[in-house]
Amino acid sequence: MGDHLEEKVSIVIPVYNEVESIPHLYAALKDVMEGLEREYELIFVDDGSKDGSFKVLSDIQAQDKNVIVIGFRRNFGQTAAMAAGFDHAEGDIIITMDADLQNDPGDIPKLLEVSKEYDVVSGWRKDRKDKFFSRRLPSMAANWLISKVTGVHLHDYGCTLKAYRREVIKNVQLYGEMHRFIPAIANWVGASTTEVVITHHPRRYGTSKYGISRTIRVVLDLITVKFLQSFSTRPIHAFGPAGLLLGGIGILIALLLSFEKIIMGYDIGGRPLLLLAVLLIILGVQLVIMGLLGEMLARVYHESQDKPIYFIREVLKDEE
Ligand code: UDP
Ligand code: MG
Numbered sequence: 001m002g003d004h005l006e007e008k009v010s011i012v013i014p015v016y017n018e019v020e021s022i023p024h025l026y027a028a029l030k031d032v033m034e035g036l037e038r039e040y041e042l043i044f045v046d047d048g049s050k051d052g053s054f055k056v057l058s059d060i061q062a063q064d065k066n067v068i069v070i071g072f073r074r075n076f077g078q079t080a081a082m083a084a085g086f087d088h089a090e091g092d093i094i095i096t097m098d099a100d101l102q103n104d105p106g107d108i109p110k111l112l113e114v115s116k117e118y119d120v121v122s123g124w125r126k127d128r129k130d131k132f133f134s135r136r137l138p139s140m141a142a143n144w145l146i147s148k149v150t151g152v153h154l155h156d157y158g159c160t161l162k163a164y165r166r167e168v169i170k171n172v173q174l175y176g177e178m179h180r181f182i183p184a185i186a187n188w189v190g191a192s193t194t195e196v197v198i199t200h201h202p203r204r205y206g207t208s209k210y211g212i213s214r215t216i217r218v219v220l221d222l223i224t225v226k227f228l229q230s231f232s233t234r235p236i237h238a239f240g241p242a243g244l245l246l247g248g249i250g251i252l253i254a255l256l257l258s259f260e261k262i263i264m265g266y267d268i269g270g271r272p273l274l275l276l277a278v279l280l281i282i283l284g285v286q287l288v289i290m291g292l293l294g295e296m297l298a299r300v301y302h303e304s305q306d307k308p309i310y311f312i313r314e315v316l317k318d319e320e
Contacts, residue, residue, distance in 0.1 A: 008039040009112065010091030014081035014160075015057065015099040016047040020205035022056050026067075028105040033066070036109060043068045043085045044099070048075035078160075078209075079179040086169050095163045096179075100203055102129070103161040107198040111163040119168045119191035120183050122154050123161035125200040130208075138215040145219070149226050150184035154195055157183065161198055165191075177217050181225045188229050233302070235294025239287045247284020253277035 011029065015022065026042070033040045044061075046054045046069065057069045070084050082096055093115050097103040107123065114121045130136055139158050147153040157180045164182070168191045172182055183193050231238035254277040260266045268274055 006038070007092035008041070008090060009033070009036075009108075010041050010043055010085075010089035010094045011108070012043045012045065012082055012085030012089060012094060012096045013099050014045050014047055014078045014085070014096075015049060015053050016075060016078070016081070016209055017049045017051045017053060018099040018206055019049070019051045019053045019056055021099055021101045022053060022060070025099055025101055025105070026060055028101075029108075030064070032105045032108050036112070039091075041066050041068055041089070041091060043070065043088055045070045045081040045085045046072060047077065047081040048072045077177065079174050079177055082179050083174045086174075089166075089169075092166050093163055094166060094169050096160050098160045100206060102201050102203055103159075104199040104201065107161060107196075110196055110198070111161070114194060114196055115163040115165065117192075118194045119165045120186050120193040121163040122156065122183050122193065122195040123159040123198040124154070124156040124195045125159050126155070126197045127200060128156075129200050129202040134212050135208075138212055142215060142218050142222075146181070146184065146222055149222055150181070150187070150229065152184045152187045152193060154183055154193070156195070157181070159198070176224075177214075177221055178225070180218065181221065184225060184229070231294075233298060235298055236288075236291035239291030239294065243284045243287030243291065245284075246280045246287065250277045250280025250282075250284055254281065 011033070013025070018025075022044075029042055033042070042064075044057045044067065046057055054069070054071050057067075057071075061067045061069045068088060070088060072081065072084070085096070086094060093112060095108060095111060097105070103123070111121050111123070128136055128139075139156075143155060143157050146157050160179075162183070164186070168186045168189065169182070171189050172185050174182070178185075187193050227238065253273055257268045257271065257274055257277060261268045
């Protein structure tokens, strides 16, 4: 695996109001990266900080050619900051980490080692130094749920310290708060995924940007990811079966009532079943139509935006 030694490494760091941490983080990162003796770049993405983080970063950048600083016009969120970092990254391996010193640059060599064998290496904060009830407990529940739903079993989706091979990250389009789902999305384009235990430190400076409300957003994002993963190319398969089933039951009940009315001569005007039949038929028709609308949207989406419906690892052919 000697060819991996020459690969360039990009470190992508989203920064939002972390002015006190930045000099410490930079010093530690520089130390680790220089020790590796390979090409690297540190990409700091300032996500509209108001505490002077950008000034500190630009001073660092002025003296170090390995540093790239991207400054956002306003706060766009951690996912957007990471996406901007990915867009500018030139490395063959891209590592993301937090700016607040909770992740340890000392873990980077370990991630790089493992990323020789895997497309995605996810950090696992086994001994996490955050509050139990507001952060660790909801996160345990979220990790369990995400693993179940996506089929990609990780202990710590929320950990920012992760390493990705370039081809994988360039195929992943990020929206909203989706950065934690990159391993799941990457797995869906065929990437191999593993996790390594990493060190985690309590926050020394500044404050956390998130609270418990994030859990709700994560669950909503999970529904989106699951839906896109399973049905974005065939929405009719998501809505159609339920529509046919409910509509079918409705029609059966309606037939039964028609039989009672026409053949037996019963009065069916006051029957609750009549209402149920009507409801089920309407619901069934609606669901099928929803699936068809989805199909049309999916076609517009894939055709107008060049979104591939498959991802190729390599192409073998004889060049003439
Ligand atoms: N962050 C960001 N934009 C935001 C919120 C956070 O770039 O809108 C950065 C923040 O500076 C840090 C990382 O994302 O480097 C993780 O944030 P935080 O440490 O607050 O999250 P926690 O560790 O508490 O989950
Ligand atoms: Mg943090």
